[in-house]
Amino acid sequence: MIAVELFKLVRRLRTWLSVALICALPLLVAIFIAVTHLAPPPGQGSAFLSAVLDNGQLYPAAALALVLPVFLPVAVAVVAGDSVAGEASAGTLRYLLARPVGRTRLLVAKLISVITFVLLAVIAVTVTSYATGVLILGPSRAAAVGTAPGGLSGSIAPGGGGAPTAGLQTGGAVTSLSGAPLTTIELGERVLGAVAFITVSMLGVAAIALFLSTITNSALGAALGSLAVLVASEVLVTLNAATAVQPYLPTRYWLAWIDFFRQPIFWRDIQRGFAIQAVYVVVFLAAAWANFATRDITT
Amino acid sequence: MITTRNVTKRFGRVEAVRSVSLDVREGDRYGLLGPNGSGKSTLVRMLLGLVYATSGEISVLGQRIPRYVGRVLPEIGALIEEPAAYPHLSGRANLRLLDAAGPHGARRTRQRRVDEALERVGLAGIDRRPVRTYSLGMRQRLGLASALVRRPRLLILDEPTNGLDPRGIRDMRELLISLNESGVTIFLSSHLLPEVSALCTRIGVLDSGRLVLEDSLETLQEPTGRVVVSTDDPERAVAALDSLVESRDGGDLVVRSGDPAALNARLVEAGVRVSSLVTQRRSLEEIVLDVTGTGSDQFGVATLAPSLADTPAPAPAPTTNQEIS
Numbered sequence: 001m002i003a004v005e006l007f008k009l010v011r012r013l014r015t016w017l018s019v020a021l022i023c024a025l026p027l028l029v030a031i032f033i034a035v036t037h038l039a040p041p042p043g044q045g046s047a048f049l050s051a052v053l054d055n056g057q058l059y060p061a062a063a064l065a066l067v068l069p070v071f072l073p074v075a076v077a078v079v080a081g082d083s084v085a086g087e088a089s090a091g092t093l094r095y096l097l098a099r100p101v102g103r104t105r106l107l108v109a110k111l112i113s114v115i116t117f118v119l120l121a122v123i124a125v126t127v128t129s130y131a132t133g134v135l136i137l138g139p140s141r142a143a144a145v146g147t148a149p150g151g152l153s154g155s156i157a158p159g160g161g162g163a164p165t166a167g168l169q170t171g172g173a174v175t176s177l178s179g180a181p182l183t184t185i186e187l188g189e190r191v192l193g194a195v196a197f198i199t200v201s202m203l204g205v206a207a208i209a210l211f212l213s214t215i216t217n218s219a220l221g222a223a224l225g226s227l228a229v230l231v232a233s234e235v236l237v238t239l240n241a242a243t244a245v246q247p248y249l250p251t252r253y254w255l256a257w258i259d260f261f262r263q264p265i266f267w268r269d270i271q272r273g274f275a276i277q278a279v280y281v282v283v284f285l286a287a288a289w290a291n292f293a294t295r296d297i298t299t
Numbered sequence: 300m301i302t303t304r305n306v307t308k309r310f311g312r313v314e315a316v317r318s319v320s321l322d323v324r325e326g327d328r329y330g331l332l333g334p335n336g337s338g339k340s341t342l343v344r345m346l347l348g349l350v351y352a353t354s355g356e357i358s359v360l361g362q363r364i365p366r367y368v369g370r371v372l373p374e375i376g377a378l379i380e381e382p383a384a385y386p387h388l389s390g391r392a393n394l395r396l397l398d399a400a401g402p403h404g405a406r407r408t409r410q411r412r413v414d415e416a417l418e419r420v421g422l423a424g425i426d427r428r429p430v431r432t433y434s435l436g437m438r439q440r441l442g443l444a445s446a447l448v449r450r451p452r453l454l455i456l457d458e459p460t461n462g463l464d465p466r467g468i469r470d471m472r473e474l475l476i477s478l479n480e481s482g483v484t485i486f487l488s489s490h491l492l493p494e495v496s497a498l499c500t501r502i503g504v505l506d507s508g509r510l511v512l513e514d515s516l517e518t519l520q521e522p523t524g525r526v527v528v529s530t531d532d533p534e535r536a537v538a539a540l541d542s543l544v545e546s547r548d549g550g551d552l553v554v555r556s557g558d559p560a561a562l563n564a565r566l567v568e569a570g571v572r573v574s575s576l577v578t579q580r581r582s583l584e585e586i587v588l589d590v591t592g593t594g595s596d597q598f599g600v601a602t603l604a605p606s607l608a609d610t611p612a613p614a615p616a617p618t619t620n621q622e623i624s
């Protein structure tokens with residue numbers, strides 16, 4: 001069944017179209033920046049963007065920051081929201097269940113298919129943006145942009161309101177946000193860490209969408225419902241009056257992966273982010289299972 | 300093969316199926332009849348474990364449903380309302396995919412089983428065109444093929460002739476009869492009386508969620524003890540038959556007689572030219588309308604057919620796709 005779901009995923013045009021679109025945005029941005037040489041000044045714009053002109057190797061991090069707020073969650077919500085509801089409204093769900101495919105097994109296969117999609121999207125962005133960064137923006141250039149080493153350390157506003165920028169350095173290696181230099185290998189490790197963190201964050205989105213997908217027969221409804229949750233969470237994250245609930249909001253630690261690019265890595269928010277996403281994943285998957293296993297299939 | 304005991308299903312405050320006790324035996328071609336909204340589909344879905352009964356017991360192939368539905372379903376082929384397929388894949392790819400999804404679909408034999416099923420339903424020549432481009436009839440055939448891929452012992456078909464043209468309907472009927480003769484029990488639901496009449500050996504009639512009739516078609520359609528005589532000389536026939544004539548409509552007479560041959564001899568003896576002489580049987584339509592009330596998708600209609608059964612018409616089986624409701 002898992003193989004069947006993966007087959008359906010790769011045979012679907014939507015999968016590749018959405019991955020291509022997610023990858024296209026960073027490419028577009030890179031072209032603009034390369035042509036104009038106008039990166040946002042440090043502290044403004046999307047994270048890491050101010051630094052990429054000076055070091056194209058940093059572009060994967062900038063690209064992830066670009067697609068994380070909207071593109072990635074929208075794609076994940078659409079795919080996960082469609083997973084059960086789409087089959088229900090197309091009528092194929094009843095034939096799968098009558099084959100028989102156990103309901104739990106079906107849900108697990110759907111989940112694995114969604115995880116595969118998330119990984120595919122995140123890795124595709126990372127790889128294409130690395131290529132973009134190196135080819136279009138060029139490998140690291142010795143540059144002395146007026147950023148004092150260490151000056152950015154800890155400057156990220158809680159909730160991700162302010163965008164961090166990478167500090168810069170001389171001589172080829174990338175500098176961490178804290179100003180200390182990173183070797184290429186260290187950078188690779190940290191990009192991997194960021195990829196893992198973003199993947200898990202997206203799994204939180206996927207779990208919510210999958211749950212909604214088991215209650216409604218409308219794929220669109222499930223996708224929009226989960227996006228509504230995210231938008232609401234984003235609003236509350238920036239609202240001072242909601243401070244009490246902020247640590248539990250799904251998007252509260254979404255930008256914590258930026259802490260992978262500090263020296264040393266600032267683990268506190270990363271750990272909290274992993275933990276809160278794990279809770280969302282477990283709770284919503286359990287709810288999805290409980291609902292789907294006992295539900296009448298009437299479509 | 301299928302037995303249910305007092306199965307009831309409530310959706311909120313609506314009772315879709317009320318205390319139905321069904322009995323489908325091995326080798327049956329069983330037709331479940333009923334107006335739209337009478338609970339046929341809900342009942343079919345309960346048999347397949349898609350919808351859970353509110354109360355009552357269901358057993359299919361000797362196993363309790365829904366608990367052991369996983370053991371039973373591999374031996375069942377099902378068509379559940381409309382067929383459904385992944386539109387961007389070819390028919391063949393759809394069958395392979397569905398077969399691979401569940402247990403007991405040996406990969407080794409898959410290709411052969413898929414080809415065989417496609418051939419049986421008359422789709423042997425389909426190419427790699429996606430299902431999106433199929434006609435309704437082709438989709439229906441594909442749906443039936445997907446029910447046959449596992450070489451089932453029991454076929455559960457909900458409205459199998461939907462969307463088929465007359466040739467398709469005849470092909471479907473011949474296929475189902477030949478499958479039945481090779482040992483497959485067939486349970487189908489329909490509101491097309493002529494189809495059921497031509498295909499089934501036993502029928503059950505659902506009305507507003509209740510099973511109001513279940514019997515073999517042969518028993519239900521036993522001769523009524525009357526013979527319908529058509530003649531161009533009704534006066535002489537009436538005179539010859541005396542008090543046996545029950546009613547008369549132009550040249551058609553309804554005559555009380557259990558022995559059509561003797562009746563014919565008597566008419567010939569009296570010099571009456573007989574153009575047709577038919578033993579009267581109740582049509583399936585009469586039988587069904589007799590036991591069902593207003594179709595549940597109708598409102599404010601006092602009674603649908605003012606006691607058709609009382610009208611002693613010759614009523615041959617209707618040849619058009621006439622619906623009950």
